[in-house]
Amino acid sequence: MLNTYTFPEYDYIRSKDQDAAEPVRHPVIVVGAGPIGMAMALDLALHDVPVVVLDDNNTVSVGSRAVCYAKRFLEIMDRLGIGQRLVDKGVTWNIGKVFFDRDLVYTFNMLPEEHHRRPGFINLQQYYLEEYMVDRIHELGGIDLRWKSKVTQVEQDETGATVTVETPEGSYRMQCDYLIACDGANSQIRSQCGLESKGQIFKDRFLIADVVMDPSNFPPERWFWFNPHFHEGQSTLLHRQADNVWRIDFDLGWDADPEEEKKPENIIPRVRAFLGDEVEFELEWASVYTFTCRRMDNFRLGRIFFAGDAAHQVSPFGARGANSGAQDTDNLAWKLKLVMDGRAPDSLLDTYSDERVYAADENILNSTRSTDFITPKNEISRVFRDATLSLARDYPFARRLVNSGRLSLPAVYTHSSLNTLDQETFVGNMLPGAPSTDAPVSKAGQEGYLLDHLGNQFNGLLFIEGKRDLSQAVLDQLSALYQAKIPLKSYLVCSHQVDLPLPDGVELLVDTLGVVKERFDATAGTFYVLRPDQHVCARMRQLDNNRVAAAIRKATAQ
Amino acid sequence: MTKLITDPNLLQPDDFYQELTDLHRDLTPEQSAEINAKLILLLCNHIGDQAVLSEAMLIAKKNLKAA
Numbered sequence A: 001m002l003n004t005y006t007f008p009e010y011d012y013i014r015s016k017d018q019d020a021a022e023p024v025r026h027p028v029i030v031v032g033a034g035p036i037g038m039a040m041a042l043d044l045a046l047h048d049v050p051v052v053v054l055d056d057n058n059t060v061s062v063g064s065r066a067v068c069y070a071k072r073f074l075e076i077m078d079r080l081g082i083g084q085r086l087v088d089k090g091v092t093w094n095i096g097k098v099f100f101d102r103d104l105v106y107t108f109n110m111l112p113e114e115h116h117r118r119p120g121f122i123n124l125q126q127y128y129l130e131e132y133m134v135d136r137i138h139e140l141g142g143i144d145l146r147w148k149s150k151v152t153q154v155e156q157d158e159t160g161a162t163v164t165v166e167t168p169e170g171s172y173r174m175q176c177d178y179l180i181a182c183d184g185a186n187s188q189i190r191s192q193c194g195l196e197s198k199g200q201i202f203k204d205r206f207l208i209a210d211v212v213m214d215p216s217n218f219p220p221e222r223w224f225w226f227n228p229h230f231h232e233g234q235s236t237l238l239h240r241q242a243d244n245v246w247r248i249d250f251d252l253g254w255d256a257d258p259e260e261e262k263k264p265e266n267i268i269p270r271v272r273a274f275l276g277d278e279v280e281f282e283l284e285w286a287s288v289y290t291f292t293c294r295r296m297d298n299f300r301l302g303r304i305f306f307a308g309d310a311a312h313q314v315s316p317f318g319a320r321g322a323n324s325g326a327q328d329t330d331n332l333a334w335k336l337k338l339v340m341d342g343r344a345p346d347s348l349l350d351t352y353s354d355e356r357v358y359a360a361d362e363n364i365l366n367s368t369r370s371t372d373f374i375t376p377k378n379e380i381s382r383v384f385r386d387a388t389l390s391l392a393r394d395y396p397f398a399r400r401l402v403n404s405g406r407l408s409l410p411a412v413y414t415h416s417s418l419n420t421l422d423q424e425t426f427v428g429n430m431l432p433g434a435p436s437t438d439a440p441v442s443k444a445g446q447e448g449y450l451l452d453h454l455g456n457q458f459n460g461l462l463f464i465e466g467k468r469d470l471s472q473a474v475l476d477q478l479s480a481l482y483q484a485k486i487p488l489k490s491y492l493v494c495s496h497q498v499d500l501p502l503p504d505g506v507e508l509l510v511d512t513l514g515v516v517k518e519r520f521d522a523t524a525g526t527f528y529v530l531r532p533d534q535h536v537c538a539r540m541r542q543l544d545n546n547r548v549a550a551a552i553r554k555a556t557a558q
Numbered sequence B: 001m002t003k004l005i006t007d008p009n010l011l012q013p014d015d016f017y018q019e020l021t022d023l024h025r026d027l028t029p030e031q032s033a034e035i036n037a038k039l040i041l042l043l044c045n046h047i048g049d050q051a052v053l054s055e056a057m058l059i060a061k062k063n064l065k066a067a
């Protein structure tokens, strides 16, 4: 099996830390070079924090794992520098179809809104994502990625952590100020710390088969069958990935024997029954999974932070695993940087757990609801589910109840202590806690998107109608915000080019279609404050430096 | 806030009741279960008020016969 992809093998390279007499100390060690550990490392490197990454293996993710990456994930990857590569290689799709038995029940569009750089979803095998991350790590520099380096022991005191690392050439010890555990669902760091990830295991087994076939057979859409006529289980899912590989998910029920089901001689007839005799295919990879939804109580333990599957796990319906893991690191990197620089108190790091536990609960809730709809818990749930599906064919209200996995949307940190409450009235989605929306803008004649310009530092958006809104006093205020201990870089957002010399830390974005203004519910003078992870933390109808400074203090737990 | 109407609200209660039971007359228990599920879904959507629905669910759950 598997012939469309060649797994890279990365070299184990001896580190000089292995020869040191005393354990060498690093600012940050990341354990695990899965997608989340590497996202963490890239994010910290963008903040000029040197990082050591340790991985027990020497290649990328093997087998059938993540496929769907949602819009917000791609936007984070844009900031980390691999978004375009993912989109170029991946399969962009927005259309989903739901079938019941033999019939198409309805079709939906994941991204009904126009004017975003990124689509609702792309599909791409996880190994490509990881390979591109490794490439980006090498390109960016500042990250010491060590393969075949397994962390076997962790201890911590008030000043940091000490790890024991096992390599092909024996073990050594290292110290760090902060340790980020991205060592996956079976995190050993977690168990070494005496912590647990708690939740429920779904009593169901899924056969996941990746097959290669001619792309003319099926369009790049997500097709989901309930009670399919070709398979006696509950459901089947078909998804296209890169290289003409298709992901097929068969729900097998709890009583299926995973070892038997994994055998090609049992898989091939299932796939054939589904695709029909005419369709030629080749099996790339197959495995049988059970799914779990669980999380840790707290994603922080002193100087150790947990991110990705180590901290929380969801069933794949709704694609919230890797998608939400990248939002963990998006949340943690800037906070760690500010605390390490002594510009924010240690308590800012507690908000990482607060905000991401909240997000994990939302993801677990969504993923559990999808799983319960797909695999009803009892007979009456199944009756309701089938009734919903049969009504959905003709009655739009029922389509909203069908749940074959919801779009993976980023959490809005509505209740975060880092938000500044609105004092004026706003409508729309850009409330404090929300990740920034996107929209086309141009800067100095260069077409692009708003999110290209936001992130890695605090940003302000000042909406203006023209030159007359730009007094010297306003420019002086923006300039002062840029000179502050925690600088805020501002963008003036205007429907047209304004010719005026702008001070350092102030740039103009032309809102070519007026979409930014609309999405932010802005009027002349409206000012938004965004965190380095592009989440809104405050907004006001008139720029007021005292309010902005207070908002930044609040957003940094001061 | 709207409240679940628990006072008489049907103009012809006997007609309604007969129609409901007639609907199930020649059905298997499985078919009846299907019809009931569809009815509940249709009516809940029509009502559309989560508080009213929750109140109805709470009442429906009261005084269940022992399993």
Ligand SMILES: Cc1cc2nc3c(=O)[nH]c(=O)nc-3n(C[C@H](O)[C@H](O)[C@H](O)COP(=O)(O)OP(=O)(O)OC[C@H]3O[C@@H](n4cnc5c(N)ncnc54)[C@H](O)[C@@H]3O)c2cc1C
Residues within 6 Å of the ligand: A031, A032, A033, A034, A035, A036, A037, A054, A055, A056, A057, A061, A064, A065, A066, A067, A068, A069, A126, A149, A150, A151, A152, A182, A183, A184, A185, A187, A188, A189, A208, A289, A307, A308, A309, A310, A316, A319, A320, A321, A322, A323, A324, A325
């Ligand atoms: C069938 C399936 C389908 C999925 N589909 C999707 C999807 O469509 N979209 C989505 O977003 N997510 C999906 N997921 C979830 C996604 O694969 C995970 O959420 C993601 O891999 C988590 O990344 P991670 O970096 O936290 O952990 P992992 O990918 O598990 O990486 C952990 C890394 O740590 C290393 N490691 C472990 N222990 C040690 C140690 N002691 N020392 C050093 N290194 C160590 C491991 O070798 C590994 O490289 C799916 C998962 C499955 C199983």
